[in-house]
Amino acid sequence: MDKNVDVTMTVNGETVTRRVEARTNLVDFLRYELGLTGSHVGCEHGVCGACTVRVDGRIVRGCLMVAAQADGSDVWTIEGVTETGEIKALQDAFVERNALQCGFCTPGMLLTVAELMERKPDASREEIREFISGNFCRCTGYQAIVDAVAMARAKGDA
Amino acid sequence: MTDMITDRWILDRPNSYIGRSVPRPNAPRLAQGRGTFVDDVELKRMVHVAFVRSPYAHARMKSISTDAAKAAPGVVAVVTGKELAKIHDPWVGVLTHLEGIKSAPQYALPIDTARWQGEGVVAVVADSRAHAEDAVELVEIDWEVLPAVTDAETALDASTPVIHDDLGDNLTWRRNANIGDVDAAYTNADHVVEETFVFGRHTGVCLEARALVADFEPSEEQLTVWHNNQCPHMIQNILATHYHLDEHRVRVITRDVGASFGIKVHTYADEIATVGLSIMLKRPVKFVADRMESFVTDIHARDHRVKGKIAVKNDGTIVAFEIDDLTGIGPYSMYPRTSGIEANQVVNMIGGPYRFDNYRAVATVVFQNKNMMCQYRAVGHPIMCAVTEGLVDAAAKVVGMDPVEIRQKNFHPDDAYPTKSAQGLPFENLSHEESMKTLLEAMDYEALKADRDEKRKEGIYRGIGFASFIEVTNPSAAFYGVGGARISAQDGATLRLDAKGNVFVSTGATEQGQGMEAVISQVAATAVGVPPERLKIITGDTEHTPYGGGTWGSRAAGIGGEAVAQAGRALREQILVAAGAMLQEDAAKLDIRNGVVVDADTGNERIGLDEVGRICYYRPDTLPDGFQSELVATRHYVPRKYPFAFTNGAQASYLEVDVETGFIKLLRHWCIEECGTVINPLLVDEQIRGGVVQGLGGAMWEECLYDADGQMLNANLADYLVPMAAELPDIDCGHVVSPTADSDLGAKGAGEAGTCGAPACVMNALNDALSPFDAKITSMPFTPKKVLQALGKI
């Protein structure tokens, strides 16, 4: 049985085509086939959230999808949403508030809170904490991240 | 104190960046996903290694068949311990100042016996990690399962098998301390209270796992290693030593590191094996631990059982402490720091905040067939703090005092410094009284007590807990160097002016996410007199940075920062001499402010640094005859007056116990911390918060669970519970500032204070909440099951 597969998808607005092993998960595809190393691998069992990317408008775990499933999909990574400026307010707030330390969780965390801002723009601190409760950050203790989301939102409202 | 350095010139500089919440220069890059972590490094002809790992805690390999694995798709090599041992020397994790500590030689891959579940035993190298893993499944090992030693309590029994025959027994190390007359103190005291404390085994769980790319270039015998180790120079020395390479032909590069916390400061066998494979194969080899192998190979920590006693008088005066500490550290003492240090710290620091004269301690460190234990953030501190503060609370209860009052009565007074601990450790300048006062104001203790008491009437059980603590920072050579370990206690810094008037700063300290680059840039900018955006910080490369210790023991700011301050001052003086030559002015009358040479008195601008650079580098012919400018300065620094800069602080926790479910909700947490000169308040606070949460992790959720056969039961991120955002409280931070006089900068460390005190105050708060039920818990983590058991509900 052929265990390779052809995939074509749009990543950060560019169409890419590759032939890969069918077992290649999406985050490995992005990192090792496309060199988009901003998405990180933290556990490979869907718990840590470091590999969070956006597929067809929604965040997903990049380790819990094979690349073949994203065939025909529209995929966005931290590199893409940085380039478009879409999450600039969040990125600025993260830097200003020191809501990142080692930075390994940060791309996944940013994509997660970007979806929160869209889905629940008025989220309370408690709701922010719940929304990011699937993203592991070992460095900050999360408070700075909650603060940064609130800061970015306050600036957006201004 | 007249022999101390007391020149605070760096704090008096104009345009100072010290004490300002300057953003981190490397943060935007990380926030844009443009970091370079080890796994992001791709080299030509690079291959990947995966390890066959022992499924047993203790087992002998009777035979190994690698034929099927070697024939698998993509496989480049399959290597056993015997083969790898031909090119490297084993190591033994002992230090001479830990008298009597012993361990067995450890190889990159074991020769014939695996001694913990998860130990790498055969290396499989292939063109992809997936192919290497496929072939791992094809390596056939005929195992002879041996009895596993898993319970530290019985590790020394005559009936327990010995893990290393050559060592004779399973004792790694024993330390005794006997100060004053404890027995007489017990006789004279009004109360002697006993308590046993248990600390769960837990681990660091850096989100970026351990990783390296080793690239051996045979024509020059040059080894280059991209590594996420905390101490590039230490690893350089270890690799050169054990692979018989010239040290100057070993280059270790640490770029972005996905946090470390002490996990990445050790010599891991699978990493050493990866380097050996590159030497054997003469091509780059990458190893990135996956999460499951991280859990069974990253060092574990804590796992201590401490029987403690405190003797007090009726007025609350503490007269004696006694402890019996037992810890099992796995089958080897970790190299090169040893696995004796955590117990050593506990013995050294029990009772740290308090005056008392009588102390007895025994610490017993034993081998066992579990993953190795070693130094993790706040080594020994959470243990000594929880034992001390748990005993102090117990003493308060027996004499009927408020927990705050008994602490205040026994603190080393703020005006008593310098002084020494009962164990004889020198305290330069601490502030327990002021810290507690600040803490009480921050938390509004009286209001909190009223709330707790009011809620109790409604059947809501809330508790308040305190922990005062001391913390070791800025370690000198007394920590490891005196014991023979080649771990630099000093740091060097080199500052260089370029032709455009910008400054390159290279330092032996390293960035792990704590913000070291920001701190270094603030100090350099202040010392030289330039804005931080004109600096380029260079770290983590043994070929391009001065020799230094890297990041450990809360040292980067206090030691690395001071070296930068001194080098910065030297560079400024060099620049001013050159500018003086250009301007025909006495250099002593000039200064550098905001990147411009000015008249020191008036601040009038005289010449820009870009112009100084241009003339020195391109038009030296215009300078006076015989004048040669020097625009590079290197300075090194190590604390000499004190072996460590002790710091201190006080924490408090407010929590609520659901007495029907056993669930604990953390409501709020406070930490007042003393780290001397605060270089960057924002970064210090976030070090504290992150540290507190790691302490909360060990207190509330985290534990490496093993069965009696030595199998780790929760070696994945779903079953090993790390702290996540929804369960955590907001944490209020505050500071008391007593700069160390051992450096001009006066900075002490801040990285471990949070982790030190958090478990203790959660324990005390929990027991305060449970006090109406006559229930008490002193075994971490505080799971719902333990709470329900303590309450007699199950």
Added chain:
Amino acid sequence: MKPAPFAYARASTLDDALALLAEHGDDARLLAGGQSLMATLNMRLSAPEILIDLNRIDGLANIEDTGDAIRIGAMTRHVDIETSDAVATHAPLIAAAMEHIAHPAIRNRGTFGGSIAFADPAGELPACAVALDATMHIAGKGGERAVAAADFFRGLYETAIEPGEILTAVSVPKIATGWRSGFLELARRHGDYAIIGLCAHVEHDGNVFGDGRLVFFGAGDRPVAAPKSAALIKGKSWSDALAEDLSAALKQELDPPEDLNADGPMRKHLAGVLVKRTLGPLAGA
């Protein structure tokens, strides 16, 4: 760890999926949301030869009003159930459960049918299905058959789905007048599998309870209904004494397992606490 190698086939229709399943038999695994399966594969706990991807089959991801029930397509993603008005109105128990299922990125991808067919005994949705007396629609070569939720869960990760069959939808009866639903679980961390949880679906006339179902998850090898305990509430209004009786009855009726977080006695104790905290508020207490 990377998964062992497998082939990948994307089914474009249900018939296509059934044909692929028939062709590959035990060598195949169906890939729905993949949020449990992929983790299992990544740990090499399972190594199928081929994954049959159901994600592009039209018509499996709808929530339909069928009169007395709502029919939830098996490939409906958790996020779409979470935000569905029909579910909120007609199956408030399921609506209440959704926020406890893992985390947003998982709910964006995970599917209702996947959770049901995976049959994790600690999962929320299987217990909801049993409590609500849902009907599972299973397609096979011979067409579609229906299985009551109570008969569907057969053991640890075992269901009534036979080899060659695919779960296509779940019909959930609309909540009837006079019925109330309550959901509560005890998890160490938000989004974790619960130590134990309760789906309560009961009749209450504003004064006393009528019929009802109490279904626990994390309490056995499948969703565990406690009919004997549930029978105790009939005709009674809420009281501390009833809570005590229920707690005692549950200790008799349940036989929960031990794992890393809790043993049987602890789970029995917590079952009593859950019932008290769920039924009390349902009764307006």
